[in-house]
Amino acid sequence: MEVKTWTYDEFPDFTEEIEDAVRLTTSGNEVGVSYHHDVKYAEVNGISLHLQILNPFTRNDPDKVYPCIVYVQGSAWMEQDVYGSCTLLGKLAAKGYVIAVVQYRHSGIAAFPAQVQDARNAIRYIRIHAGDYHIDQDNIFVGGSSSGGQVAMFCGIVKEGDEMDATLYPGVSAEVKGILDYYGAVSMLEEDGFPSTLNHHLPDSPEGMVMGHSNLRERTELREKATVECYITHKLDIPPVIIFHGTKDRTVNVSQSVSLYKKLKACGKNVRLYLLEGADHGGAEFWTEEVCNIVDNFIKTLSWPVPGH
Known part of the structure; x- marks a missing residue:
């Protein structure tokens, strides 16, 4: 065989019959997932913020573009483990979605709505660099779990130039086609909203810390400020929402x-709610084939046609 720079199409297939060898058929459309780690998307007040990007790929169509889910990893608004959910999110990526896991400024260094501002700037970064990661910039979604679910919801509510918006990329839209809310901490109004947080609403509670280390038992206006439903009106333009929550979330x-x-x-x-019977706060139940297919169908109904998707 000649040694040269072969193209895939011209390289000869190995056809020799080998005793006891088993041949497995491939199509070239099998989806793999590559991982781009610690991609810097912003620097705010000297703090570098990063994305973990999961990219689907196939042999037959290496230039294919995909919808993107910008995903905000929950952490009770404290420092995130942005790597921990990548293996589970890979199940969605393998269905043909770029996943960009967002690192936000945590409550130890920045109060609400810094986390929303960071996520919206991550969306803008993704839109600017869509070509680098095979993303269809017209089909970007936002999602998140727990505190990240709250941040994702606010990403869809906030409008360009709002008080909660602080763009690092002027002229670049942070709009999304839909919102995925996984057991989001979307309300601070309820007294039993955080059933296992004994110091709930006090300055050293997770919600108190993200609201400026405030005593939320005495600051109703701050509880309302961080509660998504307080912003929902008939006039509000908000993308379609899908919500997943366990019925035994402690x-x-x-x-x-x-x-x-x-x-x-x-x-x-436009909203759908799925209650996972017996599920606690997160877990494998939220990443089953059934749930991932629900998300896949939700996104496909909202996406403009993407070639080959």
């Missing part, structure tokens, strides 16, 4: 998602 009461769902429905918004 960390974020499922009533938070139910209340948000009812408010969105009452205001005529």
Whole structure:
């Protein structure tokens, strides 16, 4: 065989019959997932912020573009483990989605709405660099879990130039086609909203810390400021929302998602709620084939046609 720079098409297939060898058929459309780690998307007040990017790929179509889910990893608004969810998120990536896991400024260094501002700037970065990661910039979604679910919801509510928006990329849109809320900590109004947080609403509680280390038992206006449903009105333009929550969530009461769902429905918004029976705060139940297919179908109904998708 000649040694040269072969193209895939011209390279000869090995056809010799080998005794006891088993030949397995491949199509070239099998989806793999590559990982781009610690991609810097912003620097705010000397703090570098990064993305973990999961990229689907196939042999037959290496230049294919995909919708993107910008995913905010939850952490009770404290420092995140942005690597921990990558293996589970890979299940969605393998269905044909670029996943960009967002690192935000945590409550130890920045109060709300810094986390929302960071996520929106991550969306803008993704839109600018769509070509680098085979992303269809017209089909970007935002999602998140727990505190990240709250941040994702606010990403869809905030408008360009709002008080909660602080763009690092002027002229670049942070709009998304839909929102994926996994057991989001979307309300600070309820007294039992965080069933296992004994110091709930006090300055050293997770929610108190992210609201400026404030005593939320005495600051109703701050509780409302960080509660998604307080912003929902008939006039509000918000992308379609899909919500997943476990019925035995000991960390974020499922009533938070139910209340948000009812408010969105009452205001005529496009929203779906899935209650996972017996599920706690996260876990493998949220990444089954059934749940991932629900997400896949949700996104496909909202995406403009993407070639080959």
